[in-house]
Amino acid sequence: MRSDNWSLRKIASEAGVLPKVARDAAAEGVIDAAYLVETDVVLVRLYGALKRLVWPEERRPANQDQGLRVWEAITVETARAAIPDDITPDSALFIHQTGCTLASGPGPYCQALFKLADQPFYFAPIGKWFEELPSRRQARGLALEPEAV
Template structure:
């Protein structure tokens, strides 16, 4: 993926990910992204990290004032997303996040399979394909193709 000249600042990553700058700093501190060598796809990882840090599963106790590292399922989810970006991500790719990890799904069949598998437990759906298509370089590509088609 493209990199902004000199890399992306944590503030720019946070702004593009629609999270607070503190979330991007925390993601860098916890090793989700490398603050010295940021790339555009880090926007998706920061956005995912911000969503995961807010999740509290039923019967889970997480004191708000206590700083905690990545939970195991958070680390699994972030690494699954990192491995999928950008090559395995399509428009309908999503992550079904649950208490023990996640399911990466692309297409109606895998989405249904994940829904059936997780029907009796809480889960969070992260629309990776949508977030990936909202990256600055992808927005330009989409806008250019719409202009060519005359939309």
């Protein structure tokens, strides 16, 4: 969905992150600052969460920019490929040190949890984040209006 009124500041605001996070996401190629779209909100929100992750036994100096780690790039590309066609309200990414698993629903959640039982992981509810986009909120509002009458 193309919208000419998206800016890095607005993307950051909708994602609930600092504008610097959106600028960094653009600098690292997560989003294209010249062609911003609404779904970039989800990618920036995910990027902001990933940049804060440090796995056990991983050394990562806070004052040194290291670019996207391999598992971060895999996760961002998995999310980008899934949005919007493969996303449902219960879609989530189970992010681990070697990549991620996209799952939707109880069965796939259990399968991902079983696979990751002995290692640390991060759960990113990208389906929920997608449903919080302004156009999705408006669509739900419009869908609920006729029933309320």
